[in-house]
Amino acid sequence: MIKIMIVEDDEVIASGLEYALQAEGFETVLCTSVSSGKQAIEQETFDLCLLDITLPDGTGYELCKRIREKSDAPVIFLTALEDEVNVVMGLDMGADDYITKPFRLRELISRIHSVLRRYQKPQEDLKGYTIGHIRINRQEAKVYKNNLEVALTALEYKLLLTFIQNEGQVLSRAQLLEGIWDVAGDFVNDNTLTVYIKRIRDKLEEDPQKPKIIKTVRGLGYKLGD
Structure with a gap:
């Protein structure tokens, strides 16, 4: 089963993501901060990571950097920031996609499938x-x-x-x-x-x-x- 890490500190958004992804057959691990995200990265292997950029103790960019040091798991950033600089920064750090809040769950799930297909074996x-x-x-x-x-x-x-x-x-x-x-x-x-x-x-x-x-x-x- 494909395992997805969700790093999101907004409880409403996080619970919605967990419910939707589990309904699609994915296994999920929810983190609410940079520190808990780093701990999860050290302890488990993920097939894809959904990272909020603005977190209570730092940014999703820190987590993206750590993920890239350990694996090639695809990363999708979730953020309310619409500034183009943040989009470019995230992609330059190795993110595979970027979706701005508020977003439709169906659109996010579609993007997840699209990213995962790019990582499938030839x-x-x-x-x-x-x-x-x-x-x-x-x-x-x-x-x-x-x-x-x-x-x-x-x-x-x-x-x-x-x-x-x-x-x-x-x-x-x-x-x-x-x-x-x-x-x-x-x-x-x-x-x-x-x-x-x-x-x-x-x-x-x-x-x-x-x-x-x-x-x-x-x-x-x-x-x-x-």
Whole structure:
């Protein structure tokens, strides 16, 4: 599961962020100051960091600098400051994006997904990927079940890759639709997504009624295997 550190001292904003991100299937760790943020950085590994710039005991820039010393985890700044100098300063320090308060949670989540996609392993790394009795050759864009090729449509194949690229993460229906948007355009909506997942299960699962490859996580979405 993707772990996100939130550093925000406004209790209302912080609780809203935690709720929204957890609903998307992310694990969150909330800090309210530079000192608690630094402590979290030393103790845990994060896949992405959301940093408020103005904090009670310093600035998010200090945390960004420390994060960059330890890892290449993407950083998104949250701030009420609209001055262009602050935007440039944050980006120069290694931030990946910058969003000004007040913002819509849906917009922030979209930006998070966009940043995480840029940090994903190259598609070539998926060559030879296997899960159970299924093998995928990304270079040839072919899928095999028990060493026999399975014919998937372009949309089914892209949907399967979306699961693989987010292995271990619970994906909401909105995330899955976003992952296949460039293939599906307006032709797939929330209702028909269920049909495509069923088709993939019928083609790949040994027992589609008891799926082991694409599992349903009740109330949250779907995930790839265990």
